Amino acid sequence: GESVGLHLPTLSVQEGDNSIINCAYSNSASDYFIWYKQESGKGPQFIIDIRSNMDKRQGQRVTVLLNKTVKHLSLQIAATQPGDSAVYFCAESPSGGSYIPTFGRGTSLIVHP
């Protein structure tokens, strides 16, 4: 099947700045997308999700943007805090109801106080 990359880029920001984490997905059949946060030595935590019939969804301090034309997903974190430091993964799931998400490349977010 289509795959996602395994590299782990790093984003360093100052506390209080806004962070933008990007993800490129490859499966054009995907219609459901999720962002997860994973702290060191722990399992992933759900942050926010979006369906392909939307291009933007907002949560508390987080916004997900979806651009289906270029198969791009982004996670925006407002007023980033040290507690936001973690690895962030996007995941995609195809249509059809099977919901078996494929995890994308993670991004390590480092927030400097």
Place this chain on the structure above:
Amino acid sequence: GAVVSQHPSRVICKSGTSVKIECRSLDFQATTMFWYRQFPKQSLMLMATSNEGSKATYEQGVEKDKFLINHASLTLSTLTVTSAHPEDSSFYICSAKGGVNEQFFGPGTRLTVL
């Protein structure tokens, strides 16, 4: 939210031994659970989908005789790494499917094979 636990959280074993990892959904029933493997600084790779009362579905390249999965009840799935070797050392994470598009992750199990 729903809680998924894993046991043990860490295990160190000698090469050639077998290790069993448990995944439990604590406050909901999960007919489907997933097992992932994660190497340092890498993404989660799906190993298999575990369905209660039936055989697990393994992803391509995952040896079913090496990684035995049993989903005997609606709240418990187990992964047994048989005849473990150092290359099996990894972070193993399970998740349980809740609603239609809900997936709740366990805290992971760190396996170190000496």
